[in-house]
Every structure is written in structure tokens, then in C-alpha cells.
Amino acid sequence: MDRALAYYPGKRVAITGGLGFIGSNLARRLVALGSDVLLIDSMVPDYGGNLANVDDIRDRVRINFADIRDVYAMSYLVQGQDIIFNLAGQVSHIDSMRDPYTDLEINCRAQLSLLEACRYHNPTVKIVYASTRQVYGRPLRTPVDETHVARPTDVNGINKLAGESYHIVYNNAYGVRSTVLRLTNTYGPRQLMKHNRQGFLPWFVRQVLDDQEIQIYGDGQQRRDFTYVDDVVDAFLLVGCTSHTDGEIYNLGGDSASLLEVVKLLIELAGRGRYRLVPWPAEKRAIDIGSYEADYRKLTAAVGWYPRTSLADGLREMIRYYEQRRQYYW
Amino acid sequence: MDRALAYYPGKRVAITGGLGFIGSNLARRLVALGSDVLLIDSMVPDYGGNLANVDDIRDRVRINFADIRDVYAMSYLVQGQDIIFNLAGQVSHIDSMRDPYTDLEINCRAQLSLLEACRYHNPTVKIVYASTRQVYGRPLRTPVDETHVARPTDVNGINKLAGESYHIVYNNAYGVRSTVLRLTNTYGPRQLMKHNRQGFLPWFVRQVLDDQEIQIYGDGQQRRDFTYVDDVVDAFLLVGCTSHTDGEIYNLGGDSASLLEVVKLLIELAGRGRYRLVPWPAEKRAIDIGSYEADYRKLTAAVGWYPRTSLADGLREMIRYYEQRRQYYW
Known part of the structure; x- marks a missing residue:
């Protein structure tokens, strides 16, 4: 075990969104570390909760089906936890524009509650909140560090910014210790593959595996950075077990590539698939952020984190996973 | 009439929070300019709506009592308006910490609705949204311009930031033309004087007029800038009638002074009153922002606005008003 993670054995750990993509990968690591793991998930269709994500650890975790909007259930469930990895959220940008109220209820109101x-029933807990680079909107400069002004381009970015800010204010005003991670494009095994509204990369992977034509909007030159889910799990674990990260916001980052480069790499790795450049749909263009690249040096300085998995290695692993387990995800 | 304001005669103008402090002062100017004015106000006790604010123009405006949280009433009321000055809000920082949900409903959910x-029933309207310098939180540098990172210290600052961001996103994604003004400490006639939870300055004025002891937290060296309400009204009118302000955020500013300087000036102008330095209450210290001063050059460049009224002149006018009309405000 990494010495930094010696905190976790025997600790009571709750994960909201625990049956989702990142939550379930985190649960697997915590089980291996010997934590007492509680997974809380609403199983909202289309959000990513999937029991297949935990089928190999199901007898070593507790699962509580509840929605984080359920104030009374959550007030009970937070009690006695040493740490809460707070990953539950509405994560689709386009859904937040079509139904801004649901995004508000989940990403703002439920975070407040x-x-x-915690303020009233578990004031010594530590919380790690999963936020998003979407809070920055269209960057004024890249790489983007945490002092970059936040100008979200969509309702999801606005509400996630509010959600992370609540955590910081409750840390500073009430001592509810909280750390915020701003995730960029996370990818890997156990990611939702049923629709294309939670990021383009899993959808591209699905289309390649199905030997279908990928549609890339515009010229495909817009750049993103990609973090493999195991590296994201590392970041959660590392900031969760130290108090000097309390009240702080950190970017995650990873390998940078243009969308066109990612697609070509995917096709090469899978040995099948094809793509076509198509014009931007107006609805998506309106909230697009252009190119983005994170500066994650603050997180490296704080806990020694850096992304260990190359994009090629991560995608290879992701393809391998879904080739074996597509029936649970398609 | 200022030529820049030739837009307003005959225009249909709605003001949310129209019976409040700034809303009623704005209404008075719009009536003088010959606009067709609709005042929308919820009359929530303690928020500032006061019919005495409009008693001299009451036969020249329409008043509709409704809460901006009332989706159906608002959907009807926005129809046919040329411009909406969107001033309704929960403005107390301390109240937002005691009851974050109400702040969320008013400053986030109601703004979305x-x-x-407007998106569905009046897509060509222009909106001017009243935001606050509270979105910046504790400044990293002063004077603060609009590129300064927003790190609110309280729930109100977080939710107001979300509220203004919704306006910008609806401007950019749907063409619902919106301009955001970030107000600093506004003061003047028709301001709420019943309690001390909507800013310290009106409370200081009340205490001076009542010859009571003002309590200043800490050493009184924390600085604020102060904008007289007539200057704030000018800013709303100037950005409301031009399209090049669409999608933009502007700081307002004004004379800068320490709290101690303001109190001494007030006592001098009123010819009575006294003060005492007291320790910070923990609840207030937790959300205090330290010293703040706005850089408002972006607004000057856009529409020629600058604060015309000195702090001494503005306070003199404010004292004169409340000496004559205290029975409607105390």
C-alpha cells in the first residue's frame, strides 16, 4: 500500500453516486484498502448508476439506494462517516440546458442539504467533491490554473460552480472540511455507454467497437485533456486523507489531444471504426468551450499527484473492458 | 433629457423588486422619462418592498404584487415588455447562511424561471440584472475588475453568481439579451431601515438619526466603496438602452472610505451620534470579505458612466430624506 493511503483501512467511507463510473472504481480501491464502504446511489436512468459496476465487490460494500435530493435519508446516511466522496450529480451539459431545474435541484439544492x-449531524467529516472543468467555460488562456476566472457556458457549469462553492464556504464558515477536484474528461472502464450526453469519448469508444461512423463536430482540432479513471481515483484518495487540502480547489489533468487525434488513436487501437467531420449542431455549438487544457501543478505540489496512465494505455484498457462486458453497458 | 436615454419614452418597462430601494428610485426616473412602468414586488417582509417608496408616483405606474418564484405569474408578466430591470432578490448575506434554501429559490431558481x-414568451426582451460585488468574495487585489476570480464567502454570493451567470448563458445560447451590473454598497433615500441585515450603512444612518451608539466590528479600517442610488439608477438606464452591453458584466463603484471614516462623516453631517469599536461576531467574521474597491472603468468605457455624487453629498441627501419621512421606514 502507498504509505499516503494508510489512512483508509477501517475507515467509514461513503460515496454518493457510488454505483456510477468514478464512484464504483473508487469503491473498488477502497475495498482493497480495507475501508468500510457505503455506496449511495439514486439509480436515475441515464445517469450512470449500474450494479454491474460493482458485481465483483458487491459482498464487500453496503449499498443504499437513495437520491441525494432526499434530505432526510441523506441526513441519516452521513452520520458516522469519516469521509464522504461526493460524486453524485447531473453531469450532462446538454441535459442542463433542456431541463435546468433538475440540474439545479441535484447540483445545487442537494449539495446544500x-x-x-454534515454541519448539524457530522461536523468532523471530510468531504471530497467532484466538480468539473466546465466551470471555467471557454478558457481565456491555456493551460488553465485554478486562478482562471470562471465563466461557465451552460447551466451545468454554473450549478457545479455553485455546488463546489458551497463546499468551500461550509469549510471556511463551519469547519465542514471539504476539498474540491475539478475533473476534466475522465474515461475508462465502467463508464456509461448508453447515450452520448455524458461526454464524447465513451460514445466514440462505443461507435468504434460497433464499427459505426463517428461524427466529429467542426474540424476536430478542438483539444481536450483526458484523465484515466484510475488516476482520478488516486486523486480522490490522496486529497481525502490529508487536512492541508481542506478548503482547497484543485484541477485534474492528463494527456492532451485534439478530438481528431483521439478518434484516429481509437480506430488504430481497436482495429476498426471510421469517422466523418460534420457541422456543429447549433444546440451544442452554443455551449461549446473551444480548446481546454488543465494546469494541475497545484495538485502535484499538494499531494504528489500526477496522471500516470497514457491516453493510449488507458484507451486500450477501456476497449478491453467493454469487449468483455458490453452486455452490461450497451 | 440625456440624449442617451431617448430610448425610454413610451417603452414598456418592468421592474422586479419595483417597490424596493433601488427599484423605486429607478421607477421614479422612468416615469419622468415617460416609460410605461410595471412594478412587480412580492412584499416579503424584511426584504425592502415599501409602498411609501412610490407614494408620489403611484398613479403613474402599475403595481403587480407577485413573487418572482411564482413561475406562471412571471411567465405572464414578462410578455410584451421591452425591458426588464431584474432587481428582485434576497440580498442579506447573513440570512443566506441561516436559511440557504430560501436564498437558492429566489436568487437561483426564480432567475432561471x-x-x-423570456426565452419562450418574450425572446426579444432586454434584461438588466442586479448582481453584487459579493460574488468576488475576499479580493486577491484591489481595485477589483471584472476579470478577478470569483470566490464568494457566503451562500448569497454563490447564488448571485449563479443568477448572473444564467443571464449570460441565456444571452449567449438563446439570444435573451442580458446585461449584469455588480453593485457595491448602494445607499440613499428609500433604503430599508428596519433591520441591519441588508448592509451596514443604512443601519449606521438610522443609529445616528436616533442618536444611538454605532458598533463597528474590528478596527474599522476595512474599506468599502459607496454608490449613491441616483448613480446606480443612471447605470441601469444607460446599459439598458444599448445593445453593445448585451452579454456583458460590469462593476459599479464610487467613493472609497473605511468604515470608521464613514461613521465619523455621518456623525459630522447629522450633528449627532457616537460609535464604539467592538470585536467581530463569529458569525459575521466567517463571511467577511475584508477591504473592497471596484474598478468600474469597463462601464465608463462602455456607456460613459461614472459616479457623480460624492459620499458626503449623498449621505447629506439620505439624512435629509429620513428626517422627513422616518415614520414610513423605522
């Missing part, structure tokens, strides 16, 4: 619950 | 109403 979770924090109020 | 107003924008959705």
Missing part, C-alpha cells in the same frame, strides 16, 4: 446535514 | 419565461 448534504452540507447542512 | 424568469429567463425560461
